[in-house]
Amino acid sequence: MTLPICPCGATHRRRPLAYADCCGRYVEHFDAEPAPSAEALMRSRYSAFVRENAAYLLATWHASTRPAQLDFEPGAKWLGLEVRAGAQTGEHSAEVEFVARYRVGGRGVRLHERSRFVREQGRWYYVDGDLK
Template identity: 65%
Template sequence: MSSPAPVLCPCGRRDTKGRALAYTACCGRYLEQDQPAPDAESLMRSRYSAFVLGRRDDLLASWHASTRPSELTLDPAAKWLGLEVRSHRQIDADHAEVEFVARFREAGRAVRLHERSRFVREGGRWYYVDGDQF
């Protein structure tokens, strides 16, 4: 079950003046309007927002077919606390990496997910392939 759309974007992206972006001006474009993310970082941010909002179908749709699981179960009790993008590296026109730290609370326990994710662009769309956790 997904949550209603928030006012501010869960990914925490900010404008040039340091103000938090509205969901509709940020990840909402990719999750609500099926607009392709322009780069791997934007896709990664929208995937984080999809986790926050419980949007399982969006997560599966943005996962590359070569590594996509057949099923994905999200914990509705997980409380997402924040995202920090540490780096975004464009390898070539169709490959990129994003390093991030996502924090959440699960069953009362704080969890910190630090990953360098790999992305590929096919047919004009970016897809999450896999990642290495630290």
């Protein structure tokens, strides 16, 4: 039996990781296993967008900027994620630059963002980002 490949595209020894061994452990078990880094959180949030898991996305969004609800683009097909850079910007803060691609209504969309994250009580949260 082949396990589904993780949407975030992470690999180990040039082999794609299974969702359960990658982002799935954070997305499906948020209460028990928080993402260990800002990049891991960003990757898991991408996977949650692909799987339309609003509960995880809202739970990992910092309370200061979290929307009341989340709507997904109808018919969006996520095509891939490229992590361009990541850096710790303070003891409890980090930034991750990424490009996510998706298609909706036959049109390709490229989302290039530098996201900001904070760590509170051992958990990373998405705060906001600047589109490039």
